[in-house]
Amino acid sequence: MNDKQLVAQHAANLVEDGMVVGLGTGSTANYFIEALAHRYTSEGLKVTTVSSSYISAIKAREVGLPLLAMEQISKLDIYVDGADEVTPSLALLKGRGSDLVREKLLARASAEFIVLVDQSKLVSRIGEKYAIPIEVMPFAWQLVQASLQAQGAIGELRPNASKDGLAMTSHGSLVLEMTFDAKLSSSELNIILNNTPGIVEHGIFEGLAGTVLIAHEGKIETRLAD
Numbered sequence: 001m002n003d004k005q006l007v008a009q010h011a012a013n014l015v016e017d018g019m020v021v022g023l024g025t026g027s028t029a030n031y032f033i034e035a036l037a038h039r040y041t042s043e044g045l046k047v048t049t050v051s052s053s054y055i056s057a058i059k060a061r062e063v064g065l066p067l068l069a070m071e072q073i074s075k076l077d078i079y080v081d082g083a084d085e086v087t088p089s090l091a092l093l094k095g096r097g098s099d100l101v102r103e104k105l106l107a108r109a110s111a112e113f114i115v116l117v118d119q120s121k122l123v124s125r126i127g128e129k130y131a132i133p134i135e136v137m138p139f140a141w142q143l144v145q146a147s148l149q150a151q152g153a154i155g156e157l158r159p160n161a162s163k164d165g166l167a168m169t170s171h172g173s174l175v176l177e178m179t180f181d182a183k184l185s186s187s188e189l190n191i192i193l194n195n196t197p198g199i200v201e202h203g204i205f206e207g208l209a210g211t212v213l214i215a216h217e218g219k220i221e222t223r224l225a226d
């Protein structure tokens, strides 16, 4: 079992009978979906799930988990997802995939947001390893880019996987990948991005993570939000 599987299994064991569980997106979230499905089929654990992306919904269906559409829920008990960066204050950077809107909705709506990472995701500040993904309305991308450049950021639209076009999110947005002055804190960046018209969603998850489970060499460390 690798570190991502280990931490995913640990999180699946935290799910209790009757819970509505949000399913994240990405390789770590996939391991969680598999581990939860195992408990559902082998232990008869009663769960309902809601997915953060089309790809996670497909995965959940493949493994036989009961799945609700997001429109059918107004709250959930637990949301489990990976992250690309985690700071000491448990601010997150997410969105190397393209499903930020649903991910942040579920993170905000859940009673408990549990983040699964290995040690490679720990950073001292948001933006240390990756540019910040920013979903923009397609017609707004140049105005958003110019507005952020005026505040010192640099960056371009995300290319698609084969680099012969542009990446598009599940909901038809383009993605700007912007790097900001390293002196800006995650909360300052969060405010700038929340206040910029034309941005649909962005990858800074500030004050949302309740628990971060960190796997390293077969052991799990639990960090709780203040």
Ligand SMILES: O=C[C@H](O)[C@H](O)[C@H](O)COP(=O)(O)O
Residues within 6 Å of the ligand: 024, 025, 026, 027, 028, 029, 081, 082, 083, 084, 093, 094, 095, 096, 097, 098, 099, 100, 103
């Ligand atoms: O949109 C992608 C999500 O934010 C992922 O949770 C994040 O990129 C981490 O992915 P992984 O578990 O594959 O490292």
